[in-house]
Every structure is written in structure tokens, then in C-alpha cells.
Amino acid sequence: MGLLDIFTKNYDEMDFMYDIDLLEDTSDRIYYKKLAIATCVNLIARTISQSEFRIKQNGSVQYDEFYYRFNVKPNRNQSASEFWETFVHKIIHDNEVLIIKTDTDDLLIADDFSRTEYAMMDDVFRDVMVKNYTFRRNFISSDVIYIQYSNEDLSRLISSLYTDYGELFGRMLEFQKHNNQIRATVDTENVSKKDKETQNRLQAFIDRMYKAIKNKAFAIVPQQKGFTYQEKSDRTSSSAEEINKITSGFLDHVARALGIPPALVRGEMADVEKSTRNYMTFCVEPLLKKIKDELSAKFIDKRDFLNGQRINIRRVSYTNIFDVASAVDKLRSSGVANGHELRDELGMEESDDPIHDKYVITKNYSESIEGGENE
Incomplete structure (x- = not known):
């Protein structure tokens, strides 16, 4: 709907009220939450995806099917780095991840499943769905890789935290936009709908005027006969520093929940080596330990383990030799x-x-x- 269409309506009060919905703001502040979570999760995903997963026997790396699947091509549609990035996103967002092995030895990360727990028998995983395909058969725990991230649903905790921050984000942003908003009124004579040429010329003029005011730091609006533009802005000087502080505060809470030093996700260079060491120690290493324990239990039997066979994960190093x-x-x-x-x-x-x-x-x-x- 063009701006001129409002002017050429009958100036009945009820007709004009129907156009008030043009001024409504339907934006959502959820992107603040998504940005904070994505910043932290992507950092962990990039770190884990650079790890090398190996089986070592008497100090020698075994280059076998295990090595190929976990470091080169887990399945026909993913590379190893893509696979592990998906793994990290899944385990943090859902607090658990299930990896199944197909008849062709492909490793697939389940998008959805149901789990039945038992005390004296293997747990059973049913209705395992990968993308748009649901497996008809059931999987038992000894045949799958199943890892839980923690005892709490991290996504639920972050969502609860965002409930408090979200309202504050919205109010601060609206206040900031209100202070810096350009508000103006346009007075124009009633233009007959039959006078198409006048309508088009006036609409074109209004469009150019709006574009100039929006894009240029200094714009001149020439006065036209029957057309008056008046700016009503009453702006006060303020900065976005308070909004940035709130955003950083929420990001810091998410980072701490995942074991990431806040200074690292904020990009601060002071003591970056210390922050990186703490990140590897308290965030990456515990997750790699969970992965290592699960892989050792599923790919190495007791006899081979006692004979010295080990799962070895070579993580990315923040130093060189x-x-x-x-x-x-x-x-x-x-x-x-x-x-x-x-x-x-x-x-x-x-x-x-x-x-x-x-x-x-x-x-x-x-x-x-x-x-x-x-x-």
C-alpha cells in the first residue's frame, strides 16, 4: 500500500482507523537469545570438529574402519567436521544425542527418538527418526552411541533466563528507537481518485522525499502547493551502551553455563592464552571425556582394553611444538x-x-x- 493511498481514502474516521495497523511493530526479540546461544555453541562445535579420533594399540594408531568413519566420512551425506558440528549442536540444545549405525556402517545422528530405560537390561530406543525417515526397528543401548550432556536441560535453563532478559531487551530497544525516531506529518489537499496523473506525481514525490530523509544525513524538502511536511521529532541524546551491557550480560551467563570464559566469546585479547586454557579445561575436555568413555565402551571389549587398546582423542591445540x-x-x-x-x-x-x-x-x-x- 502506497502512502498516497491513505490520503485518497474518504476521510471518514472509521476508514482511517483501519490503516493504523501499518504502524504496528511485530518484530521479535528472540534473535538476541539465538545469537548468544549460537555464539557459544558454534565455538564449541568448531573446536570439537577439529579433533582426531583414534584407536591405539601398544602406542600405534590403528587406521581402520573406526578411524575412517569418525575422521573422514561418517555417512554418505556428511563429512567428519559437519558430523561433529551437528553432534555438538544436538547435545547442547537437546541435552542428549543418539548416534546409530546402519546396515551399511554409516553413522547417523538421530533427530528424534523415544527411550525406554531398564535397570537390568539394555535400554531400548524406538521411533528413531533421521531427517524425514523413521526406522521401523528398535535399537538397544549396546548397539548405539548415546551421550547425555548434563543432568539439567540446558536449553530450558537458558530459556528461563531469557524470560527475564527478553522483556528488558525489548523495553530498552524500544526506548532507544523512540529517542532516535524521525516523526513527521504530511498535510495535503484531498486528491480525487480520478486524477491519476496528480496521484502518481504526488506519490513519486513522497517516495523520493522519504528515501532522502531515510538515507541522507542532510535532506531538503521543497514545499509544494497543497503539500506541507512538518517534522515532529523530539529526540534526546542517548547511546546504545546500556543495551550493549544487557546483551553482554546475557551472553556471559550463557557462556558460563557452558564452561566458556566470557572474555573469550567477547573477543577480549587480554590474557587470551589463560582464557583459552580454561576453555579447553572446563568446557572442551569434559565433553571429550564423555565421548571417549562412550566410544571406549562400545568399540573396545574388556579383553582388548586390558591388553592396552585405547581410544585416543587428539584435540586441537592452541599452541604449536x-x-x-x-x-x-x-x-x-x-x-x-x-x-x-x-x-x-x-x-x-x-x-x-x-x-x-x-x-x-x-x-x-x-x-x-x-x-x-x-x-
Whole structure:
């Protein structure tokens, strides 16, 4: 509906009242909540997706079906990084995630399912749905990967928190918009609906005027015969600092609930290494531990586990080997660790070189020779 259409209506009061709905604001403040959650969840998802999932036997990585499925191609429609990002979004939003294995050895993350719990038998998962397909058969717990994130439904807690913040967001934003809104009235003579040329010219003029006022910092509105524009704005100077504080406050609460240092999601550079270390320790590592325990229980039987077979998750490192070169040298030269142990901590595979089997102590760490001096 053009602005001129309002002017050319009969100026009956009831007819005009029907057009008041043009002024209604139907926007929703839910995007503040979604932005805060997405910021935190995406950070965790990107971190987990860079991990490498391996089975190690006597220190050697086993490049088998397990390695391929969890690090390369879990199923025909997803890469490993996409798979783990979906996994993180699912487990945080729903507080649980179910991964099933198909007859073609594909790993699929269930969108919906029902779980029947038992005390002395395997739990049963029914009505497992992936995208638009629902499996007819049931799955037992020993044949699936099922992980719970925590004892509380995090999404419900965040939604409850947002109930308080949401109203405050809306009121602050409306106040800010009210202070900075350009309000004006246009007085025009009644234009006959039959005078199409005059209607079109007046409508075009109003459109150009509105565009100029909206887009330009300085706009001149020429006065036309039978047309008067008057600005009614009564703006007061204010800033969006209070809104930003409220937004940051909600983001901080969401980050803390997930174990993320608030300074990290806000992009603060002060003590970024400390924040990153805390993030890896209190957020990423606990989730990786849950994944590791579940994978160990489902892919390694008791006998193989006791014989030294282990699930190993090589997480993304926020440092590189050059940053810790001095520390590695000290550990090696003091005889605290051998080459294999250090390579394992660095995420490297064991070497066939027998030199890494030895514990080495350099002269400056060795005991003094009787009657001599330390070199």
C-alpha cells in the first residue's frame, strides 16, 4: 500500500482507523537469545570438529574402519567436521544425542527418538527418526552411541533466563528507537481518485522525499502547493551502551553455563592464552571425556582394553611444538620422559627409531663425579 493511498481514502474516521495497523511493530526479540546461544555453541562445535579420533594399540594408531568413519566420512551425506558440528549442536540444545549405525556402517545422528530405560537390561530406543525417515526397528543401548550432556536441560535453563532478559531487551530497544525516531506529518489537499496523473506525481514525490530523509544525513524538502511536511521529532541524546551491557550480560551467563570464559566469546585479547586454557579445561575436555568413555565402551571389549587398546582423542591445540620446544627439551634432557612419551603428549605418532625408547640425562643434570666438578 502506497502512502498516497491513505490520503485518497474518504476521510471518514472509521476508514482511517483501519490503516493504523501499518504502524504496528511485530518484530521479535528472540534473535538476541539465538545469537548468544549460537555464539557459544558454534565455538564449541568448531573446536570439537577439529579433533582426531583414534584407536591405539601398544602406542600405534590403528587406521581402520573406526578411524575412517569418525575422521573422514561418517555417512554418505556428511563429512567428519559437519558430523561433529551437528553432534555438538544436538547435545547442547537437546541435552542428549543418539548416534546409530546402519546396515551399511554409516553413522547417523538421530533427530528424534523415544527411550525406554531398564535397570537390568539394555535400554531400548524406538521411533528413531533421521531427517524425514523413521526406522521401523528398535535399537538397544549396546548397539548405539548415546551421550547425555548434563543432568539439567540446558536449553530450558537458558530459556528461563531469557524470560527475564527478553522483556528488558525489548523495553530498552524500544526506548532507544523512540529517542532516535524521525516523526513527521504530511498535510495535503484531498486528491480525487480520478486524477491519476496528480496521484502518481504526488506519490513519486513522497517516495523520493522519504528515501532522502531515510538515507541522507542532510535532506531538503521543497514545499509544494497543497503539500506541507512538518517534522515532529523530539529526540534526546542517548547511546546504545546500556543495551550493549544487557546483551553482554546475557551472553556471559550463557557462556558460563557452558564452561566458556566470557572474555573469550567477547573477543577480549587480554590474557587470551589463560582464557583459552580454561576453555579447553572446563568446557572442551569434559565433553571429550564423555565421548571417549562412550566410544571406549562400545568399540573396545574388556579383553582388548586390558591388553592396552585405547581410544585416543587428539584435540586441537592452541599452541604449536615450537612454543613448547624449550619445555620438551628440559623434560627429555632431565630424564623425566622418553621420546615416545613426549611425542604422545604432542599428538605425534610413535617413531620406529629406538632412540626414543631411552631415558636420557645430559651432563648438566647428571650427578657430579667423585673428586671432580660438574661440567
